[in-house]
Each structure stands twice: as structure tokens, then as C-alpha cells.
Amino acid sequence: MSKVLVFGHQNPDTDAIGAAIAFANLQQALEVEAEAVALGTPSEETQFALDHFGLKAPRVIERVKPETDAVMLVDHNEFQQSVADIAEVNILAVVDHHRIANFETANPLFYRAEPVGCTSTIIYKMYQEYDVEIPEAIAGIMLSAIISDTLLFKSPTCTPEDVKAAKKLAAIAKTDLESYGLEMLKAGTNLGDKSAMELLDLDAKSFPMADKTVRIAQVNTVDLADVFNRQSELEAAMVAENAAKGYDLFLLIATDILDSNSELLAIGAPIDVVETAFATSLTNNRAFLPGVVSRKKQVVPQLTVAFEG
Amino acid sequence: MSKVLVFGHQNPDTDAIGAAIAFANLQQALEVEAEAVALGTPSEETQFALDHFGLKAPRVIERVKPETDAVMLVDHNEFQQSVADIAEVNILAVVDHHRIANFETANPLFYRAEPVGCTSTIIYKMYQEYDVEIPEAIAGIMLSAIISDTLLFKSPTCTPEDVKAAKKLAAIAKTDLESYGLEMLKAGTNLGDKSAMELLDLDAKSFPMADKTVRIAQVNTVDLADVFNRQSELEAAMVAENAAKGYDLFLLIATDILDSNSELLAIGAPIDVVETAFATSLTNNRAFLPGVVSRKKQVVPQLTVAFEG
Numbered sequence: 001m002s003k004v005l006v007f008g009h010q011n012p013d014t015d016a017i018g019a020a021i022a023f024a025n026l027q028q029a030l031e032v033e034a035e036a037v038a039l040g041t042p043s044e045e046t047q048f049a050l051d052h053f054g055l056k057a058p059r060v061i062e063r064v065k066p067e068t069d070a071v072m073l074v075d076h077n078e079f080q081q082s083v084a085d086i087a088e089v090n091i092l093a094v095v096d097h098h099r100i101a102n103f104e105t106a107n108p109l110f111y112r113a114e115p116v117g118c119t120s121t122i123i124y125k126m127y128q129e130y131d132v133e134i135p136e137a138i139a140g141i142m143l144s145a146i147i148s149d150t151l152l153f154k155s156p157t158c159t160p161e162d163v164k165a166a167k168k169l170a171a172i173a174k175t176d177l178e179s180y181g182l183e184m185l186k187a188g189t190n191l192g193d194k195s196a197m198e199l200l201d202l203d204a205k206s207f208p209m210a211d212k213t214v215r216i217a218q219v220n221t222v223d224l225a226d227v228f229n230r231q232s233e234l235e236a237a238m239v240a241e242n243a244a245k246g247y248d249l250f251l252l253i254a255t256d257i258l259d260s261n262s263e264l265l266a267i268g269a270p271i272d273v274v275e276t277a278f279a280t281s282l283t284n285n286r287a288f289l290p291g292v293v294s295r296k297k298q299v300v301p302q303l304t305v306a307f308e309g
Numbered sequence: 310m311s312k313v314l315v316f317g318h319q320n321p322d323t324d325a326i327g328a329a330i331a332f333a334n335l336q337q338a339l340e341v342e343a344e345a346v347a348l349g350t351p352s353e354e355t356q357f358a359l360d361h362f363g364l365k366a367p368r369v370i371e372r373v374k375p376e377t378d379a380v381m382l383v384d385h386n387e388f389q390q391s392v393a394d395i396a397e398v399n400i401l402a403v404v405d406h407h408r409i410a411n412f413e414t415a416n417p418l419f420y421r422a423e424p425v426g427c428t429s430t431i432i433y434k435m436y437q438e439y440d441v442e443i444p445e446a447i448a449g450i451m452l453s454a455i456i457s458d459t460l461l462f463k464s465p466t467c468t469p470e471d472v473k474a475a476k477k478l479a480a481i482a483k484t485d486l487e488s489y490g491l492e493m494l495k496a497g498t499n500l501g502d503k504s505a506m507e508l509l510d511l512d513a514k515s516f517p518m519a520d521k522t523v524r525i526a527q528v529n530t531v532d533l534a535d536v537f538n539r540q541s542e543l544e545a546a547m548v549a550e551n552a553a554k555g556y557d558l559f560l561l562i563a564t565d566i567l568d569s570n571s572e573l574l575a576i577g578a579p580i581d582v583v584e585t586a587f588a589t590s591l592t593n594n595r596a597f598l599p600g601v602v603s604r605k606k607q608v609v610p611q612l613t614v615a616f617e618g
Contacts, residue, residue, distance in 0.1 A: 098417055100414050100420065101413045106408060107408055108605065111422035301416055
């Protein structure tokens with residue numbers, strides 16, 4: 001078998017990077033020549049976690065074909081969130097915890113998805129099933145991914161399996177889950193030194209909905225005012241992105257990780273569908289979304305239904 | 310949770326029926342209110358296996374919505390091979406061993422695919438992982454599914470995991486694998502009392518390829534002459550099916566289960582793509598395909614590539 005590249009989605013978050021490192025390590029233990037790579041550089045949160053556990057950031061790739069034709073995907077499956085030449089290469093395996101859409105293969109493959117809070121939770125189970133030991137640093141980055149995806153277990157996407165895996169991984173990584181977790185999440189909320197465009201690109205994904213393309217960015221903060229005192233700058237950047245990339249609608253979800261609420265900023269059309277999706281009215285392009293912290297569970301399905309309606 | 314219907318693909322083969330029975334039983338053991346159903350009546354091979362192990366055929370459904378909105382799919386994922394209202398219901402889980410295509414969900418789900426020879430092999434592993442005991446009769450129908458899908462381990466789709474699972478299941482079902490297996494396969498080769506249309510419908514699946522719809526039927530036989538002494542009758546039925554159902558191309562793969570070769574009969578267009586796919590020329594609409602026994606591994610990928618070419 002030729003070399004296999006393992007990677008998560010574009011605009012990688014801590015799970016996209018951590019799951020790639022962890023799954024590549026598991027494949028290596030199973031005698032597969034696998035290398036973890038990434039479709040972007042780590043966020044500050046992810047870099048904090050990598051540094052804490054003494055790991056190097058995976059190198060960034062833009063295309064697969066110059067190197068190999070075999071890939072394994074973690075933490076995503078939709079082609080528009082993947083590498084540019086994904087349709088031209090052979091997908092050997094996917095480990096993911098999202099809906100399946102805009103995904104297709106010519107051949108049978110290994111696909112493992114579970115409706116849990118984090119891909120690294122599934123990979124933790126696979127290490128057990130294959131009876132492979134998890135190295136201390138890799139347990140650390142997997143733990144970081146679970147903390148990140150579940151916002152320290154506060155997200156409605158969090159399941160008992162995520163909590164169980166995180167506790168086991170914290171023990172392997174000799175890490176105090178709560179204190180490390182809050183420290184890591186806060187490392188990701190340093191928005192002040194970023195341009196509006198950088199902020200919108202921190203954790204953003206595109207979704208086809210009906211005949212529209214919807215871009216949904218999410219940023220974590222410990223104070224929503226840190227985001228919205230730059231509202232006009234953000235709106236200008238969203239207008240520019242819609243025009244440049246062909247998005248019909250750009251949503252920014254600013255999530256307060258301390259009190260687990262979000263504030264929505266929406267630019268583009270159709271705005272009435274957004275209002276229907278969240279049963280709210282936008283004022284000054286904004287709406288408060290109480291209790292919303294999960295794009296996957298509290299934003300994308302509601303929008304999908306509203307677009308179909 | 311409301312009642313969950315568990316089923317395999319249209320024109321069910323022994324794995325589509327057996328995997329549905331086995332997965333529904335596993336879900337019941339996990340406290341899910343699951344019922345195995347089917348999208349068609351059992352073939353003679355499947356009925357032989359059900360009778361042998363004292364199991365009843367699952368009831369046949371045409372739509373899900375009148376009963377429930379939650380389903381689990383086994384042995385398929387492509388919507389055109391599934392129940393008519395699949396796009397309107399909530400897919401909670403899929404266990405499969407085919408390529409993924411024309412499949413989409415709005416929500417995260419449980420998806421377990423592995424590139425092994427039979428869905429029942431994956432379900433066997435899941436029984437182990439969940440530490441659930443397999444009842445004797447259910448082990449028997451799972452064993453039958455593996456024998457059917459792998460043609461008693463002779464298909465190139467067969468993996469060491471299929472052989473291992475079959476041996477374990479044979480022990481649980483107190484069955485002699487070789488003698489029972491050949492007897493069961495032969496029960497499925499009784500083609501004489503079937504109309505041409507029935508024969509084409511025994512094990513047929515539709516595949517979108519480029520902008521065409523390709524119908525691929527497969528029949529097992531112990532003598533290819535049993536099929537081709539009815540060639541003109543079969544061709545007339547294939548022409549009629551193409552016209553009635555909008556297929557562009559209809560392929561019949563007649564597989565000799567004793568010497569592991571197939572003979573192809575092709576009606577429709579484009580025939581040059583078929584000839585490219587199998588590096589052969591059709592004579593009298595036919596071509597001998599030495600060593601070909603697997604639609605999934607030796608027919609569909611080759612055609613897909615040729616259509617894209």
C-alpha cells in the first residue's frame with residue numbers, strides 16, 4: 001500500500017488536528033504507512049494544546065495527488081470541507097461524528113461514524129478494540145479535542161461516552177481535566193489581535209442548503225462584547241467574503257463559553273429563513289440565541305429544515 | 310424512542326434479510342424497539358436458509374412513514390436501492406459493506422462500514438463488541454449470508470474476517486459449513502420455473518453512472534446453459550424493463566458458482582463503455598468474463614471508471 005495521508009477538515013479545530021494525529025498513530029501501530037497532515041495551521045487553542053503535550057503541528061497540505069492517492073478522513077466527510085482534490089483520490093477510511101452529505105466513493109471503504117460529541121472519542125474506542133496503547137502525548141491531544149468539541153462537556157452534543165473517554169484520556173495524559181480544560185478554551189478566545197477576516201476564518205464551514213451556499217463561522221469568547229464592538233468591521237468582511245467566494249449567506253455564531261449562550265450575526269440572504277430557523281427576529285443583523293453552543297446540533301439542522309420548508 | 314424498522318436493500322438477497330434479522334436482534338438486546346422487515350420476499354436460496362434454521366421471513370414493507378419515522382439500514386446505503394420514502398425518515402444507523410453514494414442525512418448518525426465480504430461479518434463483530442450472545446438460529450442465518458455473499462469464500466470480496474466469522478457462526482449454529490453451504494447455494498440456482506422477468510429481478514440493483522442509469526442483475530447457476538438457452542426471452546424482458554423503468558443499460562451477470570466464472574448479457578447503451586470496462590468485445594450481446602463472480606468488486610468499479618473515462 002502506498003503512503004496514506006490522514007487529515008481533518010479545512011479551518012482545522014482541535015479535533016480535526018488531534019484526531020488526525022491520533023488516527024495516524026493508530027494506523028501506524030496497525031502497520032499502515034500513515035502520516036497526519038492538516039488543511040490549515042492550528043488555531044491558538046490547538047497550538048496551546050500541542051505545546052502543552054509537546055507535539056508538533058502536522059504539516060499543511062493543499063493537494064494530495066502530488067504525494068499519494070490514498071487518504072483517510074477524520075472529523076469530516078463533506079467534500080467541500082475537505083482537500084481540493086478529494087474527488088480524485090481513494091478514500092480508504094473515514095472516522096467522523098457529523099451528518100453524511102456530499103460524500104461519495106467508487107469502492108467499499110471503512111467508515112465509522114457515531115453520534116457522539118467528538119471524533120477523538122470514537123478513535124479512543126478504536127484503540128481499545130484494536131488493543132493498542134495510547135501514548136501519553138497523544139492521549140493529551142485527544143483529551144484536548146474532546147474538551148474543545150464539547151466545551152468542557154457543556155455542549156448538547158456531549159454524550160456519556162465523551163465524558164468517559166475524556167476521563168480515561170486525562171488519566172493517561174496525567175492531566176487535571178477541569179483546570180487544563182478551562183485554560184485551553186481560554187487560549188482560544190484571544191480575538192483582539194486578529195483581523196475581522198482572520199476571525200471569520202478561525203472555525204468556518206460551508207454548507208449547501210437548498211440551492212444556496214451557507215457559510216457558518218463560530219468563535220468562542222469569554223465576553224460577547226469583545227466580538228460585537230467590531231460589528232461593522234465584521235459585517236464588511238462578511239459582505240466581501242460573500243462576494244468573493246459566492247456564499248449566499250454568512251452567519252457568525254459568537255459563543256460565550258462561560259455562560260453557554262451565543263449571539264448570531266447574519267449577512268446575506270435569505271434572512272427570513274434564518275429567522276424561521278431560530279424562531280427569532282434579527283435586529284441590527286443580530287439575534288441572541290440562548291443556550292446555543294453547538295453549530296452541528298443547534299444551528300445546521302434547524303437551518304436545513306428551514307431551507308427545505 | 311419510537312419503533313425502529315431495520316431492513317436491507319430492494320430485491321433482498323440472503324445478507325439483506327439475514328443482516329436485518331441479526332441487527333434487529335442486537336438492537337433489541339440493547340433495549341431498542343427494533344423490528345426486522347424487508348423490501349421484498351426472500352429468494353429461494355434465502356427461504357432455504359430461513360427454513361433450515363427455523364426462522365420466519367420478515368414481513369414486507371413498501372413505505373416507512375405510515376408506521377414510524379426511524380430506520381436502520383443494513384447491506385445498503387444508496388437511496389435508490391432503499392425504501393421509497395427513505396428521504397423522508399430519520400436514518401439512525403447504517404451497517405454496510407458497499408461504496409457510499411447517493412446517501413445523505415440531516416443529522417449525525419451511527420454508520421459502520423467495512424470493506425469485508427458480507428454485512429453479517431460486521432454485525433458478528435458488533436455482537437462481540439457489545440458482548441451480546443448470538444442465538445443459534447440467528448447465527449445460522451448470519452452464516453448463510455456470509456456463504457451467499459462470498460460464494461463459499463470463493464469471491465474476491467471475501468476477506469479473512471469473513472472466513473473467521475463464518476467458522477465461529479457455524480460452530481454456534483452447529484452446522485457443517487461446507488456441505489450446508491453448497492446445498493444452500495444450489496437451492497438458489499433453480500431458475501427453470503421462473504419467468505425471464507422474475508429471473509432478472511432476483512438480485513438486481515440500479516446504479517447512477519455519469520448521466521446514465523445502469524441496472525445490473527446477477528443470477529447464480531450451476532450451468533450457464535440453463536440461463537442462455539433462454540437468451541432471446543431474457544433480451545425481450547430487458548428491452549421491456551429499460552423502456553418501462555428508464556434504465557439506459559441493463560446488464561445480466563450469470564455466474565457459475567461451481568467454476569467461478571460469469572457470462573455477461575448486455576442490452577441498451579452505451580455498449581462501447583461496457584466493452585471498455587471489461588476489455589472485451591460483445592458477440593451476440595454476450596461476453597465471457599473469466600474469474601468474475603462479484604458485482605461489487607469486479608463489475609461496478611470497472612463500469613464506473615469506464616463511464617467516467
